[in-house]
Amino acid sequence: MRFFDDSRILMFMRRELAMNRLRDMDTGFGVHVYRKPDLALVLGETGQRLDRTLSSLVAANVLVRAARGVYAFAWSAHLGEATLHTVARRLRPRQLVWESLESALSRWGVISQIPVDRVTFMTTGREGLAVTPYGTIEFTHCALDWSRILPNLVPRDGGMTPLASKRWAYRDLKATGRNLDLVDMDELENDDGWE
Secondary structure, three states, X not given: OOOOOHHHHHHHHHHHHHHHHHHHHHHHHOOOEEEHHHHHHHHOOOHHHHHHHHHHHHHOOOEEEEEOOXXXXXXXXXXXXXXXXXXXXXXXXXXXXXXOHHHHHHHOOOOOOOOOOEEEEEEOOOOEEEEEOOXXXXXXXXXXXXXXXXXXXXXXXXXXXXXEOHHHHHHXXXXXXXXXXXXXXXXXXXXXOOO
16 A cells, blocks of 8 residues: 655655755855746756746745746745845846836935835836736836946945936936926935935
8 A cells, every 4th residue: 555646755855955955045145036047957957847846836835936937935035125126137137227217216315205015127128017026126128338327327235236326317217208296306416425
């Protein structure tokens, strides 16, 4: 008489191995958000086997489907504000992504309204909207060359995307035809050491 289903035991063992690898990536390298091809490398699986493993990990609350083709390690020590920024970067691989527009101007104190559960990003990739468990990502396309953009971005630590300088965020706002009514022009012109 068989007490255990061999296929279920194998799936459990694969799940345990996958959890250990994800935990190692999290603690050793601070990586907790992945595209599906990244997970194929980390887990050493492809095709339907990878799909089954990912489904199992999502069902077991080990991975969270953050967006289409993007997953977050649910037990990560690095989950926080930067997770949404990391998801944004994973959604636009090989493209430049930076926080700008209303989100950046709010951080600079140039507009008083703080976007709740939404971050506005500019990208050299395509525009779009992604609703994730960590908040909403709004992408707006910028056609400028990286060489024009990069000098106007403020790098940040901890997995956060670069932040548009105060003036560059305002330039982005104007260039995209968004509402300028909330901008405090005195605060925009105030030179408080921030660009």
